Every structure is written in structure tokens, then in C-alpha cells.
Amino acid sequence: MGYERSTIDGERSNRTVALAAEFGRMITSGDLLSGDALPTEKEIQSHHGVSRTVVREAIRHLAAKGLVSVGPKVGTKVRPRIAWNMLDADVMAWHLTAPVRRPFIEALYEMRLINEPNAARLAARRIDEAQSERLRRALGGMRDYPRGSAELIAADLDFHRIVLEATGNPLLVSLGSLIERSLSVSFSLSWRQNPQDETVRQHDRVMQAILSGDGDAAELFMRRLIESAFDDVIHALYANGEEETRSGGAPDARKIAEPRPSGAA
Amino acid sequence: MGYERSTIDGERSNRTVALAAEFGRMITSGDLLSGDALPTEKEIQSHHGVSRTVVREAIRHLAAKGLVSVGPKVGTKVRPRIAWNMLDADVMAWHLTAPVRRPFIEALYEMRLINEPNAARLAARRIDEAQSERLRRALGGMRDYPRGSAELIAADLDFHRIVLEATGNPLLVSLGSLIERSLSVSFSLSWRQNPQDETVRQHDRVMQAILSGDGDAAELFMRRLIESAFDDVIHALYANGEEETRSGGAPDARKIAEPRPSGAA
DNA sequence: CATCCGCAATGGTCGTACCATTGCGCCGGA
DNA sequence: TCCGGCGCAATGGTACGACCATTGCGGATG
Missing domain, CATH: 1.20.120.530 (GntR ligand-binding domain-like)
Known part of the structure; x- marks a missing residue:
């Protein structure tokens, strides 16, 4: 008691988190390998029907956990498995549902x-x-x-x-x-x-x-x-x-x- | 070799990361205690001269590490220390520079x-x-x-x-x-x-x-x-x-x- | 053939507008 | 007077659209 719920992401379920989880699972499950590029922001927008704001926040979410790195012109790329922060509750949860x-x-x-x-x-x-x-x-x-x-x-x-x-x-x-x-x-x-x-x-x-x-x-x-x-x-x-x-x-x-x-x- | 740099945040230094680090350090150093509310997004915008996009991505960064929780009307609040993800490179770095x-x-x-x-x-x-x-x-x-x-x-x-x-x-x-x-x-x-x-x-x-x-x-x-x-x-x-x-x-x-x-x- | 430069692709930042949720106070009825 | 429901408003959530900054790459030039 005297403790907040620690849900799967520490916040309520919204489009940003859902999108982050989708890519997070794709990455941790191996569908996307190290060095692979994620779709461009524009592509993700149209594919998922969300705004660029959501796309960017979701990717920031993943970057904060070490799963991807981003940069102008180079796009968003999956980082090597060794660079991931496995000691993160989300990353772990994604692994465990793979x-x-x-x-x-x-x-x-x-x-x-x-x-x-x-x-x-x-x-x-x-x-x-x-x-x-x-x-x-x-x-x-x-x-x-x-x-x-x-x-x-x-x-x-x-x-x-x-x-x-x-x-x-x-x-x-x-x-x-x-x-x-x-x-x-x-x-x-x-x-x-x-x-x-x-x-x-x-x-x-x-x-x-x-x-x-x-x-x-x-x-x-x-x-x-x-x-x-x-x-x-x-x-x-x-x-x-x-x-x-x-x-x-x-x-x-x-x-x-x-x-x-x-x-x- | 065969390994990417793992800089302080896994990406290049930009306003989002800088802002996240600023609040991150304020939180980890104890200037903001559990339950304290961060300024509203609008206040941070004007105070730091950045756009709301930057503010939101920075806060998302902190939320991904468990330092804050956000919600409509309630604002952004510091989570109890026990909920932080200490096993995160950024969180650790902020502690070590406190x-x-x-x-x-x-x-x-x-x-x-x-x-x-x-x-x-x-x-x-x-x-x-x-x-x-x-x-x-x-x-x-x-x-x-x-x-x-x-x-x-x-x-x-x-x-x-x-x-x-x-x-x-x-x-x-x-x-x-x-x-x-x-x-x-x-x-x-x-x-x-x-x-x-x-x-x-x-x-x-x-x-x-x-x-x-x-x-x-x-x-x-x-x-x-x-x-x-x-x-x-x-x-x-x-x-x-x-x-x-x-x-x-x-x-x-x-x-x-x-x-x-x-x-x- | 090597070097430099400029284009264009892509993320970075910005501002605005509107929607959704929710704390809180107002108002009416018991 | 007290209680409960309802609506306002504050605040984050989402969405567009525009422009800036960086950089890979190919063409122009020596």
C-alpha cells in the first residue's frame, strides 16, 4: 500500500503508448533486426492513421529504452540487442509476451x-x-x-x-x-x-x-x-x-x- | 568495435533531451519531491522558450523512466522514488551528477x-x-x-x-x-x-x-x-x-x- | 580520378487548433 | 443545512501544417 499502481507503462493507455508497444514488440521479438530501419515518420503516420506527434512520442519512448536510435537523414534504426535496456519494465514485458x-x-x-x-x-x-x-x-x-x-x-x-x-x-x-x-x-x-x-x-x-x-x-x-x-x-x-x-x-x-x-x- | 556509442542518452543532444535532463536532475536531486507537480506544459514552454512538442517529448522521456506520471487535469507529477527505474542509464547519470x-x-x-x-x-x-x-x-x-x-x-x-x-x-x-x-x-x-x-x-x-x-x-x-x-x-x-x-x-x-x-x- | 558542392530526404522544432478527461465548484432539491 | 448531480474550465491528448537543421549521396568540376 501507499504505492501507485505500476501498470505496464506507468501511465494510461493511449495511442502513443500503444504505438510504442507495437514497435517495441516487433523489435524485441526479432521481426526487426539490428540495423533495420523503421518506416519513416510519414509512412507510420499514414499506415497507422495517427498524427506525427504520436509517432514522434512513441519513437522517443523507444529511444529512451535504447531500442532505437534516430537521426536526420538516417531515419530510425534498431540498435543492437546489446544496447537495449533489458532492465526496463516495458522492454521486459515486451519480451515476455513475445x-x-x-x-x-x-x-x-x-x-x-x-x-x-x-x-x-x-x-x-x-x-x-x-x-x-x-x-x-x-x-x-x-x-x-x-x-x-x-x-x-x-x-x-x-x-x-x-x-x-x-x-x-x-x-x-x-x-x-x-x-x-x-x-x-x-x-x-x-x-x-x-x-x-x-x-x-x-x-x-x-x-x-x-x-x-x-x-x-x-x-x-x-x-x-x-x-x-x-x-x-x-x-x-x-x-x-x-x-x-x-x-x-x-x-x-x-x-x-x-x-x-x-x-x- | 562492432558497438555503437552509448552516449548519455542514446541519441544526439537536442532540446528535448536537454530539457528532459534538466527536469531529470531536478527530480533525482530532490529539488522536486514525490507528489510535487511539474509546471504545466504551457508554463514550461514560456519559461524555457521551447515549443510544446519539445516539452511533451521531454516529459514522455521522463515518464518512460518512471520518474513522472501524467494525466489530464492532474498535470505532471513526480512519482515516488521507489517507482523510478534506477536501472536506467540516464536516471543513473542524473544521480551521479547530482x-x-x-x-x-x-x-x-x-x-x-x-x-x-x-x-x-x-x-x-x-x-x-x-x-x-x-x-x-x-x-x-x-x-x-x-x-x-x-x-x-x-x-x-x-x-x-x-x-x-x-x-x-x-x-x-x-x-x-x-x-x-x-x-x-x-x-x-x-x-x-x-x-x-x-x-x-x-x-x-x-x-x-x-x-x-x-x-x-x-x-x-x-x-x-x-x-x-x-x-x-x-x-x-x-x-x-x-x-x-x-x-x-x-x-x-x-x-x-x-x-x-x-x-x- | 579525386574533391567539393549542392540537392533532397528526413528528422527537429514550432505554433495553433481542437478533442477528451477530470477536478471542483455551483446550484437545486431534500 | 446538507447532499448529490451537473456543468465549467483547466490540463493533457491528438492532430495539422509549416519551416529549420543535418547529412547521405550524386553530380559537377578541377
């Missing part, structure tokens, strides 16, 4: 696996009383709300967000928006193969460790928690057998899926 | 300390031949170029970027832009209190570990490397005694300034 998203989801969970256990460790040292209380309430929500309900999802999300906030590091807090997306994917795939009890228990262990100031335990339990979620998602992706629509990179996507063969740190 | 930046720099290095050692571990398992060669060349550059030269800075930056690229994780690659900013801060403060030889040796140890596939060593050495850089920056910040220019929050800025009472990890 037809081929498995590698991206795996990368996302790998990122969580690196950051959230460490965040839990820091949170154990720095969490304050108000945050502790919010954490307890979030866990209570996870325990009480029915499986798959919107409240449960919100509670789960809150839990992770509060841990990140408790680190006091604004950069880690910003990761919250990424986790939000990844959770929404988990839910859309099939929520938690694991029994809800087990999931709650895992969260509870993390919370107890943080509240008692045990950084090592917090890190360990958070790692296990995310690994479980990771396994769920990977399992669901393979089970559903979705997205073979790409060239043929399905098999070696598995390579990325294994972040650490033996235990850890 | 009068009070010490806490942010410390958060940035803490973030590096979490991610880069893990990235080094992953790189040790996944780096390919081309990346290995680029890594060797970057290290050579760090050894050969004179202290403080632009080439040295570029080589240092390349080194870290290549390690992140070698993870194959696009999200980690995006962290490269953050590291770019943090390095530029290091340089602006006073480059590497440490002797250059020692710095090169640290990088060399990381590289050897990665090239030999020793993930544990790569992680360890990368951690030490970043801790050294962290110490340098902290030391320089305290030595320079900069940024007491704020209202009166100078003393308790120290509280945030101590991310790790005793050693760590």
Missing part, C-alpha cells in the same frame, strides 16, 4: 537467483520495524488467500518487493518491477506446481531468517525459494512445449537453464 | 558487488573463443595504455562488459551501462588510488580464472577487484569532503554511507 520467450525467462530467473539471495542477506542486517511488519503481513496474505487469487499474487509480489526495499539499496528496489513481470509469467504458465503449503513454508523460512538477522540463512533459503520457482517455470515451459516457432534453438536453451551445477557460494 | 551522490555511488557499487562476481562465475563456464580473445585484448589495453588515458578507461570498461556479455544473459549485459557510469565516476574522482600494476594484476587474475573455467576463482577475484574499486571511490569521496550543499541532511547521509559495518560476504 512468441519465443523461454530463453528470456531463464535469463530473468538467473538474474533473480543472483540478486535476491544477496538482497535477503542485506535485508537481514538492515530491515526496520515497519518493513518487518509489512513482511509479516505479506506472508500472512500468502497463507490465507486462496490459491491463484489476485490477493495471493499481490502478497507474493509484496513479499519479494519488501525484501528488496529492506536492503535500502534503490537499485535493488528497482529490480522489483522485473520480479513483478516474472511472477506474472509464473502465474500465467501455471501457478506453483508445488503445494501452496510448501511455498509458504519456504517464504516463512526466509522471513524468519531475515527477522532474526541471520544473513547466511536468509541467503540460503531465498536461493532455494527461487530455485523452486525457477524449476516450476522451466517445467511448465517444457511441459507446455510452446514456442518452437524459432529457427531451431530449442535444445541449447537448456544450457542457460542450469545456473549452478553444484551448490554454491 | 550534488549529493555519495549514497547512490555506494548503492551502485553494492550492486556491482552482487552481480559481477556471479557474472564472472557464469562467464567462466560459458565464454566462447571470440569473447576470450576480446578479453585478452582488453587486458592488454589496460596494461599498455598510459594511466588516465581515454584508451585505458575504454579498455577497463570493455573488460567488464565482455565478462558480462560472456554470461550470455542479456539482463546482465544491460548492467554494463551502469558499470560504465560508475567507472566514469571513479575516473572523475581520481583514478585508481591503487597502483596501476596492482589493478592490472587483479584483472589478470580474473581473466585467467575465467579462461581456465574456474568459476569459484573467477567469482572470488572479481569480488576482490570490485571491493578495491569500491574502497577507492569511498576513500576519494571522504577525502574530497564534497557535497555538503544540501539543506541539512549532511550528517545522516553518513548513515546510508556505511553499507557494511564489518567486512563482508
